[in-house]
Amino acid sequence: MRVIVCGAGQVGSTIARHLAGERIDVTVIDNSPEQARRADESYDVRGMVGHASHPEVLERAGARDADMLIAVTRSDEVNMVACQVAYSLFGVKRRIARVRHAGYLEPIWRGLYADNQLPIDVIISPEVEVARGIARRLRTPGAFDMVPLAGGRVQLLGIHCTEATCPVAGMRFRDLPDRLPDCGFVAVAILREGRAFVPRGEDQVRCGDDVYVVTEPAAVDRVMAAFGHAERIARRVLLVGGGNVGLHLAQMLATEAPQVMLKLIEHGRERADYVARELGAGAVVLHGDALDAEVLEEANVAAAETVVAVTNDDETNIFASLLAKRAGCGRVVTLVNKASYQPMLPWMGIDTVVSPSAITISSILRHVRHRAVAAVYTLREDFGEVIEAEAQKGSPLVAAPLRSVGMPAGMLVGALVRAGEVIIPNGETLVQPGDRVIAVVSYNALHAAEEMIAGEPSAPAASPA
Structure with missing residues (x-):
């Protein structure tokens, strides 16, 4: 797979780093020689200087053979024109653009982005995405993060474990289901003293931890109470x-x-x-x-x-x-x-x-992953993601109970959705083909995790989101 990233700022360079780490051929274009040089020297990508929407620049970047263009420069207009040029002149199959200006995002103008107009498959609006993220957090006041998954049937919660109010402090993670049988959750990631990791059963909850858990919406209040949170929604x-x-x-x-x-x-x-x-x-x-x-x-x-x-x-x-x-x-x-x-x-x-x-990075990566992966949420740029994917027939994940499938270190399944019903799994749970799998995956395990779920080498999504 070959990808062109237009813009070597924080978002563009991070996207390029992630894709290069997955053995994808990446070229990064930026007007700034310094930014292009930094991308070229820091990651396993090709950095080049140029105006990202100019045809000759895109041609030098390999647009004739590119599978995807991701335009995240500081200019909405450059991003949109780059997608137009990539489609009209070079036939690039997938085009993603970051667009900030509210006037471009009005629903009445959505027809502008059709293939016969400005052919953009996916528009990412950081301001709208950030506002939605904050609104979700306000609806769950005890959590510092909240992300709906599987069409809202599952929620990812980030919870602070404060010294004064965390009843589960000192408990081992493997003991939490027995000690809290009415809650129904899986702790999938820990942020501790600046370090993020996927917890093992013998690890203990510590005061000061930030714990990410996966649960059902109906159990959110019970889970929050188990971690000592009973805050009211702000009025x-x-x-x-x-x-x-x-x-x-x-x-x-x-x-x-x-x-x-x-x-x-x-x-x-x-x-x-x-x-x-x-x-x-x-x-x-x-x-x-x-x-x-x-x-x-x-x-x-x-x-x-x-x-x-x-x-x-x-x-x-x-x-x-x-x-x-x-x-x-x-x-x-x-x-x-x-x-x-x-x-x-x-x-x-x-x-x-x-x-x-x-x-923004989470919003873009979900359109680059394997075709079986439906959603992606970045926990930390230096750690990993929560993915939502469909278990494929013949994949290693459906061959045995979770305890025995040999998941790579850095992968943990937090929930399954089967025929519309949510299953909070344990070691004896058997995943079935077609199940929606909610899992946390560290970046060093991402490639192996995608192959475990899909049962074949990873390939990008082919249809627009």
């Missing part, structure tokens, strides 16, 4: 930042949770006026600096149950979150782009960190 929410993420999130909350009393702080006067017009009676919009004590007092930050900081500046988001906690706010959700900041934030008292690049 008073303060948003910091009225950019695309803040506006999308405010509109989602106004539609999906009209009981929420919503306030929003926006630094720019014109943008604040625009957001106020867009939201109407759905929110109170304040113009001002969220780092100004008087503005926070006017917003009554002390009474807010959750503050969500989603400006375009990491430092503003971090300090606004810290000021909100200091003022008495119970929970903060903080958008942070710089990966180097993220390990420090839990120590600072920030409850939930949202990474736009991780969300």
Whole structure:
């Protein structure tokens, strides 16, 4: 398989690194000689300098033989034209573009992306994806992460194990099903002291761990209580930042949770006026600096149950979150782009960190995986993913009970969906062909895991999502 990645920024270079690690032939194009050189020297990819939408550049990148083009430059227009050129001149089969501007995403313009117009198979909108991710977290307040899988029949929860409230601290993971028989979950990954790993049965839950579990929606409250969480859904929410993420999130909350009393702080006067017009009676919009004590007092930050900081500046988001906690706010959700900041934030008292690049990477990778893989969620860019895949007839996974199939180290099955019913598995569970398999897989085990599920060497998805 050959893939061209347009754009060698954080998202493009990370995508290229993942694909190269799976023995895919990758070429990365960037206008910046430094970025292209870094990609060429850092990963097993070919980095080249050029304008990603120019035909001669795409031809030099090997577009005539490419199976897929992923356009994630900083320009929506370059991304869209690159897809057009790749399709019209070189017949590239699959084309994925990152598109940020809200005007391009209106439902009434969806016909623009048909094959006879702008032929883009998959459009990734980071701002919309981030807003959806935050809205999901607000619906499960005790969790720092929540992702629906298998059409909503299964949920992936990220749970903090705090010293004061975690009843399962000190228990071995193999003992959790017996000690908590009414919960029905599988712990699939642990983040501990900056390190992520798939737990073994003899490992113990420790205070300070972040635990990812897979469970059914009906069991979420019981699972959260087992880990010492009984937080209520916030009714008073303060948003910091009225950019695309803040506006999308405010509109989602106004539609999906009209009981929420919503306030929003926006630094720019014109943008604040625009957001106020867009939201109407759905929110109170304040113009001002969220780092100004008087503005926070006017917003009554002390009474807010959750503050969500989603400006375009990491430092503003971090300090606004810290000021909100200091003022008495119970929970903060903080958008942070710089990966180097993220390990420090839990120590600072920030409850939930949202990474736009991780969300974008997850959205793109799900369209690159083996045709049997339906969904992908990146847990950490240096660790692995949660995958949702269909077990194939004749694959090793269906040959014996889970305890005996010889899964690679770094793979753990968290749930099965069979004929619409959810099965929380144990070692004796036998996977059947056609089952939807929810599993966590570390990157060093990904290729082996795909072959175990599919029963043949991996190949990319062929139909548009």
